[in-house]
Amino acid sequence: MDSRPLRRLGSSLRGLALASLIANIGIIVTGAAVRLTKSGLGCPTWPRCTDESYTTTPEMGINGVIEFGNRLLTFVLVAIAIACVLGALARRRRSLVKLAVAVAIGIPGQGVIGGITVLTNLNPWVVGLHFILSIALVAGAYALWRRVDEGDGDPVPLVPAPLRQLAWVTVAAGFAVIAAGVVVTGSGPHSGDQGAKRNGLDPVQISQVHADLVFLLIGLTVALWFALRAVNAPAAAVRAAAVLFGVEMGQGLIGFVQYFTHLPVALVAAHMLGSALVWTSTLAVLWSLRSRPALTPATPARVSEPIPA
Known part of the structure; x- marks a missing residue:
C-alpha cells in the first residue's frame, strides 16, 4: 500500500489544523447568518430538510437555501477533521491523535445538537448549547494547531x-x-x-x-x-x-x-x-x-x- 498520501497529510498537519480552526470559526458566522435572516427553520425538520427530501426545494425559497447551505458546511468540517486525524496518525504522536479525534467526534455531535434545535423549534437554550459546543470545538482545533510544532x-x-x-x-x-x-x-x-x-x-x-x-x-x-x-x-x-x-x-x-x-x-x-x-x-x-x-x-x-x- 502506498503510504505517500498519508505522509503528505502528516507533513501538512499544521496547515490542516489551521484550516480546521478557521472553518470552526467560520461556521459560527454562517450559523449567525442563518439566525439573522430568520432561516433557522428554513429546513423545518432534521435530518431531512423536509419530510420527503434531504435537500431544499424551490418552494422553500431563500431561507431553505441558507439553512441547507449551513448544514452542508458540516461535511466540509468533517472532511477537514478526518484529514487531521490521518495526518496525526502519520505523525505517530498520541497527543496529536487524541486532539484530532476529539475534534472529529465533536463535529457530528455538534450537527446532532443543531438538529435538535430545529426539532425543538429553535429553543433558545438549545441554540445556546449549540454555540457553546462550537466554542469548545474552536478550543480543540486551536490546541491541535499549536501542539503540532511542540514536543510531547x-x-x-x-x-x-x-x-x-x-x-x-x-x-x-x-x-x-x-x-x-x-x-x-x-x-x-x-x-x-x-x-x-x-x-x-x-x-x-x-x-x-x-x-x-x-x-x-x-x-x-x-x-x-x-x-x-x-x-x-x-x-x-x-x-x-x-x-x-x-x-x-x-x-x-x-x-x-x-x-x-x-x-x-x-x-x-x-x-x-x-x-x-x-x-x-x-x-x-x-x-x-x-x-x-x-x-x-x-x-x-x-x-x-x-x-x-
Missing part, C-alpha cells in the same frame, strides 16, 4: 505560578462573557424564525450582567499585561496579552454600538465573529505562558570493556 514533553512554565493562575482566571472570565452573551441572544429579537420563543429574561438586565463581565475581563487582561511586564515575561506573552486587550476593545465597541442602534444584523454578525476571536486570543495568552520542548531520547550509558587480568 512536560510543559515548562515561563512565568511564576501566580501569573499562570491569573491567566486561567482570565480564561474563565472570557468563557463567562461568552456564556452571558448567549443568554443575551436568547432574550433578544433575533430568534431565527418569526415564531421561535425567547428565554423570557429581561434583555436590559441580562445585557447589564454581560457588560459587567466584559469589564471584569478587560480589567483582568490589563492586570495580566502589567504583571507580565513586571516579571520580564517573554515578549510573546506580553504581546499576546496586548493583542487580547485590542481584540476585547474592538469587540466591546461593536457590542455597545449594536446595543444602542437596536441590534442591526451586520453588527450582530460581526459581534459573533468577535466572540470567537476573543476566545482564540485568550487561548493564545494561555499558550504563551509555557513551552513544551521535544523529548530527546536518552543516550544509553557506555559500558566499558573489561580489563584483562
Whole structure:
C-alpha cells in the first residue's frame, strides 16, 4: 500500500489544523447568518430538510437555501477533521491523535445538537448549547494547531505560578462573557424564525450582567499585561496579552454600538465573529505562558570493556 498520501497529510498537519480552526470559526458566522435572516427553520425538520427530501426545494425559497447551505458546511468540517486525524496518525504522536479525534467526534455531535434545535423549534437554550459546543470545538482545533510544532514533553512554565493562575482566571472570565452573551441572544429579537420563543429574561438586565463581565475581563487582561511586564515575561506573552486587550476593545465597541442602534444584523454578525476571536486570543495568552520542548531520547550509558587480568 502506498503510504505517500498519508505522509503528505502528516507533513501538512499544521496547515490542516489551521484550516480546521478557521472553518470552526467560520461556521459560527454562517450559523449567525442563518439566525439573522430568520432561516433557522428554513429546513423545518432534521435530518431531512423536509419530510420527503434531504435537500431544499424551490418552494422553500431563500431561507431553505441558507439553512441547507449551513448544514452542508458540516461535511466540509468533517472532511477537514478526518484529514487531521490521518495526518496525526502519520505523525505517530498520541497527543496529536487524541486532539484530532476529539475534534472529529465533536463535529457530528455538534450537527446532532443543531438538529435538535430545529426539532425543538429553535429553543433558545438549545441554540445556546449549540454555540457553546462550537466554542469548545474552536478550543480543540486551536490546541491541535499549536501542539503540532511542540514536543510531547512536560510543559515548562515561563512565568511564576501566580501569573499562570491569573491567566486561567482570565480564561474563565472570557468563557463567562461568552456564556452571558448567549443568554443575551436568547432574550433578544433575533430568534431565527418569526415564531421561535425567547428565554423570557429581561434583555436590559441580562445585557447589564454581560457588560459587567466584559469589564471584569478587560480589567483582568490589563492586570495580566502589567504583571507580565513586571516579571520580564517573554515578549510573546506580553504581546499576546496586548493583542487580547485590542481584540476585547474592538469587540466591546461593536457590542455597545449594536446595543444602542437596536441590534442591526451586520453588527450582530460581526459581534459573533468577535466572540470567537476573543476566545482564540485568550487561548493564545494561555499558550504563551509555557513551552513544551521535544523529548530527546536518552543516550544509553557506555559500558566499558573489561580489563584483562
